Amino acid sequence: MFENLSERLERSFKILKGEGKITEINVAETLKDVRRALLDADVNYKVAKTFTDKVKQKALGMNVLTAVKPGQMMVKLVHDELAELMGGESVGLKLEGRPAIILMSGLQGSGKTTFSGKLANMLKKKQHKNPLLVACDVYRPAAIEQLKVVGGQIEIPVYSEPESKNVIGIAQNAIKEAKAKGNDVVIIDTAGRLAVDEEMMNEIEALKNAVNPDETLFVVDSMTGQDAVNTAKEFNDRLDFDGVVLTKLDGDTRGGAAISIRTVVTKPIKFVGTGEKMEAIDVFHPSRMADRILGMGDIVSLVERAQEQFDEEEAKRLQKKIQKNKFDFNDFLGQIQQIKKMGNIKDLASMIPGVGKAIKDVDIDDNAFKGIEAIILSMTPKERTNPEILNTSRRQRIAKGSGTTVQDVNRLIKQFDQTRKMMKMVTGSRMSQMMGAMKGLRNMPK
Structure with a gap:
């Protein structure tokens, strides 16, 4: 969302890049470009003009710290004013009636x-x-x-x-x-x-x-x-x-x-x-x-979405399986289905700071996991539970049943093995710390 506006605003801030200090001339030039970007984004003209006037007034009235570059200060001012323009704080529902x-x-x-x-x-x-x-x-x-x-x-x-x-x-x-x-x-x-x-x-x-x-x-x-x-x-x-x-x-x-x-x-x-x-x-x-x-992402919302799908008992069960190197394709499929429930894949990725710009022109289909799911579902229950028995003839049968190639099946099994090894490395106390950090992150200051 907002890819065009994000790109235009980034170009506007480049006007101040390399400038030693904020002056009336370079602020006016930057904000003129910001106003154009807002108007191109179909923002109401009066809203765009009032917005840039407020940012200019604040920018010229500030003493910029030597550790902060003018471009960074302008991004901060525009961010705060944008948040204020859109309401400042979130407003919930008032559900007082019965019903x-x-x-x-x-x-x-x-x-x-x-x-x-x-x-x-x-x-x-x-x-x-x-x-x-x-x-x-x-x-x-x-x-x-x-x-x-x-x-x-x-x-x-x-x-x-x-x-x-x-x-x-x-x-x-x-x-x-x-x-x-x-x-x-x-x-x-x-x-x-x-x-x-x-x-x-x-x-x-x-x-x-x-x-x-x-x-x-x-x-x-x-x-x-x-x-x-x-x-x-x-x-x-x-x-x-x-x-x-x-x-x-x-x-x-x-x-x-x-x-x-x-x-x-x-x-x-x-x-x-x-x-x-x-x-x-x-x-x-x-x-x-x-x-x-x-373009700063939204890591807090990403963590909140993850927590909605987070099941503590299930996590403990998985942790034990990982420690015993028993994490299997049934567990892998369950993790994929949890990620899918979190929403649009490209939207989720863009919540990670810096990733939104990198994938702006990349088409990420919501069916990105379809091939992986087809391969796993083409395995027998025994094969999903015991990945080590997947020999050449079994892989050929799975490829035919899932409408994929043997190379696709081999690639998935290799990625699965690598994932299993990586997950085993972070079990025990380190995994517990990670889960605690995920729970606490939503309450941390921005």
Whole structure:
């Protein structure tokens, strides 16, 4: 995400590279280029101008330490101002009702239904809630069925009344159902609508007044850029929503919506969607997003995603197997599946500082592990448990069964052996230290 903006900003900072000190002339030249980069990223013009004016004012008012180069100081100033522009701090959901009610709003095609499922899944797994999804999109063909499919994937019930067009009645009946069955969160998925469609806007306004939600979220496709900001303003004027959700952020190379929307509508961005999987949802952290825009990665979010898949008991079991050199292809396959659950592979890699730029033009398919999985699944249970029995004839059979070559199978077995040796080297106290460090890293200062 934000590859184009990151590249442009990096070029802007090079103007100060080699300069001995910050002056009004070189700051003005740098920030002129920064403003152009923001405008090219589809950032609102007033937002971009105010942003660069603030950075200039701070830059000229600072005494630069001799140990800090002007370029580094400018990156720091731009980072802090970007984080402030996007809200400063992350803002969570206020779920105080019994049940708590979340109302989704937005344009058609913005990803409300999918996001409703992602949010329900996150609340269930991370906050141990018992959500109920409500199908109040009574206009789009197959909308109810889509929500049921999403609910089925994450094992969360869906309330619907396929024969009814009365969205207020559906929502109120769903809330009664939630109270009766012990659901503590009700997520209402509504139809997409245009802000200029008076009848549809009246409907969602009436729905909000009728159910009095704890949270009204505006879901918007970040790839629409400045149009997303304008639409958010129009919806906010009518609904006075509580927060914004930016979907499809993994496909947005510009970043204009993320940077502008907080200033224009004065409402926080609460969540971002970063892929198609049900786990591809992140709480929006302005400082971390500023890190990513400036090409600094986001190691804290990477560790948090890893910890979501981290099972302490499973780790202890694996540690014992590694110590006895019994780590096998079943364990290897399990580790691959955990990595896949963490999200888009290229997005994960770009969270590592310095890697995002290196892989900018590299196409990393989400099916990158497909060939490896096919090879392992073509092994017999005995072969997966005892890799040492994989002789030439077995390897030929596995290659044929997985649709790969013998060379591919040989390469995987060699990589597996190397991985097993490396893992054995870091067992015992050093592995325990690594696990402790992973747990503690999220709480360390940036």
